[in-house]
Amino acid sequence: MTATTAPPAPPAQPGSSAATRIVSHIFKARETGILIALLAVIVVATTVNPNFLFSSDGFRDLLLTPSLLLLVAVGQAIVIITRNVDLSVGSVLGLTAYLTGRLFIDLPGIPVIAVFLAGIAFGAILGLVNGALVAFARVPALVITLGTLYIYRGINVAWTGSDRINASDLPAAFRGLGTGQILFIPILTIIAVIVLVIAAWVLRNLRSGREFYAIGSDPDAAHLYGLRVTRRILTAFVLSGALAGLSGVLYAARYGTVSSAAGTGLELQAIGAAVIGGVAISGGVGTVWGAAIGAYLLLTINRALPIVGIQDFWQRAVVGALIIGAIVLDRVLALRQHRKLIEAREDVR
């Protein structure tokens, strides 16, 4: 029992200034560990081959490669925090990437901003379909989004056929977004980070953001609290779809070539990034920062492994080990914390 019948005791942490609290918060945060892992990977790879970081291409790739995954992983993290999952993001990305190309081909002179808005809206609609099925039909998200993964991909294949979008179909101004830089920072990365910061702010500071956590932490309690569970879950899927849509547009800008296989397998990377970043697959725990760093770690390791001389076919295994390691670590930490909290209670008793 931490509480007593006596009149108020002094506050819990005597003498803790704001600064020390922030320091200890950073030290304890789950995201810190993974950030250190990311830095370690970069340091090791750079030691073996300085070009990994200290060449203009190396630096650019380091920032650029994970940016698309980052966007999708942020959406995925929001969905996972509500104790759901969105397996359809890869297919959503593929469809919007193709849509982007088609818009430029079929409507010559269309403003770039209109294409962005169309891609985001299209992704949001696909996400809405997922969310509606999950929230109203009360079927587990795993099954629903597995279904839409195939359906969306099927539509994509039927629509694209043997056709594909080529770089020459896209206006140069648009392609510049995918490859351009501002002060050595790729524009894509800037967009991704802006989205990340907004998402993190919303999740931390708005009621709707906190309710995502509440719903994932205990859906039954959320109902008893009178939270609008259905609406929030719907929102989470719409956000995930919209972010996948945005990255679909950016995918077209970055790669120029869009076939009907664009984005295949991305959903697993996104889930992996979120989980590695400390987002609990059972909901209620984690941050989009973690998912973002997870995305960087995942793809940076992929690029670093060949440099440190690990054979190609081991790379996937390493990524798998990383995911399992992250989950085991989280589980161990959670159990330890739970036991500590209980012990603390017994001590006072």
Next chain:
Amino acid sequence: MPESSLNRFIKFHLKEEDVTVEQTTTTPGPPALELAKVVKSFGAVVALRSGTITLEQGSIHALIGENGAGKSTLVKIIAGLYRRDAGTFKLRGEDVDFHSTAQSKAAGIAVIYQEPTLFPDLSVTENIFMGRQPTNRIGRIDRKAMRAEAEEIFSRLGVSIDPERITDGLSIADQQIIEIAKAISLDARVLIMDEPTAALSGVEVERLFAVARSLRDEGRALMFISHRFDEVFALCDTVTVMRDGSYIATEPIAETSVDELVRQMVGRDVAELFPKLPAEIGDDVLVVEGLTRPGVFHDISFTVRAGEIVGLAGLVGAGRSEVARAIFGVDPYSSGSVRVSGTSLPKGNPNAAMARGLALVPEDRRKQGLVLDESVSRNITLAIRSTLTKGGLLTDRAQNTAAAVWASRLEVKTAALDAETGTLSGGNQQKVVLGKWLATEPTVLIVDEPTRGIDVGTKSEVHRLLSELAQQGIAILMISSELPEVLGMADRVLVMREGALTGEFPRSEATPEAVMFAATADKEDAK
């Protein structure tokens, strides 16, 4: 630091002072909450026949009744979880009809359930304010204000819980305090506590009562559900008794007594309901000695003889089902022994228990007793699969033949033996579970709440059946929370409270009052 502590101390006591003044000047307004003749049924089962209760402002009202008397249904209607089928529901004199918990909350009703419902991963403060956090103009949550308000509420309640910690790992008592803090921050005018003391220690109960009294003195209406009479008398101003889903009586606490309340709770002529057939009682078959599982039950010793029905009474949570599960081997125990017909059973091995002739009809038939998606015949033959298997094959024909015997003996009403068990009524499902175990030809049958949630007609069929089985020489241990059932059926009644056996009565001495007392009397009296 000492300064702020002192300030809080003063504030705390000033508050109390203010409140006393306020109390003397309050004039009684319309009742805070008024339910009259409220009806709620689920399919054919009527959970609430006539729910009537009136909560006055500035008063604590106890609601008591046996398990299944309809208290929880009543609470869930007030909370907006269920909608009533008929009857009136007024709040401060105005008719209301809640479709959701959000609505009841908005109307100023807070419900504290026996198991607190909090978000384990979120901080104490967030748990208090979730869904209605203080925000600034652009909708940003004002964490400072939120935290300050949480601290203020805690200091007012006289407790110190770190508002920044997550709620995972908090004791049930502290979790309940958070629920109360939630209610206060909502400024709930009606506070309903559903068995809040079930998991609390003596000190924690005292603290809860102090808080409840101060809330009452602020003019709020409280409803307190409890099985412990001493608590009802210590805390409440008025008491309402319910039985079988109906309102029985409401009286000021000063004008009633434990004896009278028990009479009102039990209130029917026990002997007439269940014809108990005389059976010849033989040797000891099931012998349990010193069975202990720390924190769950301790030093449980009893015997059940051939042809005897032993009733195991007590409140929900007294540890009865856990003892049954330990005997059968599905749950562990740390010390003690179980013997069946002279040979002792190994710990934690249900297969060995079954081989020695033990059968357990579990409490929750839908989850633990049946495979609902499977056919009636597969369910009945589930425990005798191996004996029906010929040459490695288990044919439908063998199962149907074996199942038909029991289905007709137990008069299971089903369209066909291959109908899905989930489509049967509750009573018939229970017969299927019984049939499954009777097919194993047990010498000891443990039945846990054999008639929970089944209609009256089927109930007496089950009772007749149990009686006949005893006549055939089976030793029966019957766990039941329904007092009339225990008293009507059992040759001997054992009573458990809080993990210990607290009473044993032969049929002639087992009166409702004696059994109720053994099941509920407070710890000090018993020791």
